[in-house]
């Protein structure tokens with residue numbers, strides 16, 4: 001059996017993965033997960049569309065299965081994500097008369113967060129309270145002057161939807177760490193927006209504890225120096241940081257490549273990139289206190305279907321749950 005990455009990285013950098021309840025129902029896959037990962041996050045099961053069945057109605061079955069599995073093995077659980085423009089509980093946005101008022105949407109969101117964070121209170125140690133509220137990478141996408149995405153949340157409630165969400169989460173579980181999570185979090189524009197957000201929240205007496213760096217990477221993007229700068233800048237705000245969704249795609253959107261298969265050269269380059277990134281995180285382990293990969297193995301990666309169906313192999317284990325060069329590189333870096 002390959003050595004456990006969770007144990008190897010151990011106390012230096014708590015290491016976990018995004019999982020599904022279906023994976024845990026398969027005994028072989030469950031044993032693999034329990035051996036390799038020391039922290040879990042639900043890939044989809046704690047999103048609004050998974051949990052919410054209407055006002056005050058919830059389906060916690062899959063999320064509870066993941067939390068129970070983790071707790072039986074003393075693995076901390078991250079909660080992902082309370083408010084996002086994707087996979088939202090779309091019933092919240094309308095009623096019989098059409099689009100709801102600001103007051104109604106605020107009340108629904110507050111109730112949702114109170115119920116969900118309350119349900120997992122003491123069992124989820126950190127929440128991604130708001131996911132992907134800013135965006136600077138798609139020039140055509142609608143944003144406000146601050147770079148805040150014109151999501152339905154932002155449009156109906158205003159930029160205060162973020163403060164409302166953090167307040168509600170803090171009230172529902174005073175002990176859970178509260179994170180803002182985003183991709184492209186090394187982009188200086190996004191770093192500045194996140195720092196501004198944190199300062200505004202704190203000036204209003206709203207608690208925010210950390211920043212989650214999704215870290216969906218390509219083989220050349222982002223530059224490690226930019227990642228290092230972002231980590232240092234955010235640490236200067238007194239924030240905890242987690243790398244929440246790491247994967248390193250063989251396809252590079254920047255170069256428009258369309259990789260058809262995992263050649264030894266590509267896997268080697270990927271392995272080196274994983275090692276460089278883990279080394280960077282280990283050099284900043286006073287600032288970054290968790291690392292999670294977005295998927296347990298290549299067969300399960302979301303990138304197989306995003307942005308369209310395609311070949312990908314972005315994780316540490318292959319489609320048969322066997323270690324890849326990237327696994328060996330991370331093990332060596334640990």
Ligand code: XIL
Nearest residue numbers: 043044080081131183214245301302
């Ligand atoms: C993805 C899941 O992996 C997919 O299964 C789902 O279809 C779409 O969402 N950023 C995030 C994650 O914050 O929640 C996304 O997860 C990947 C991008």
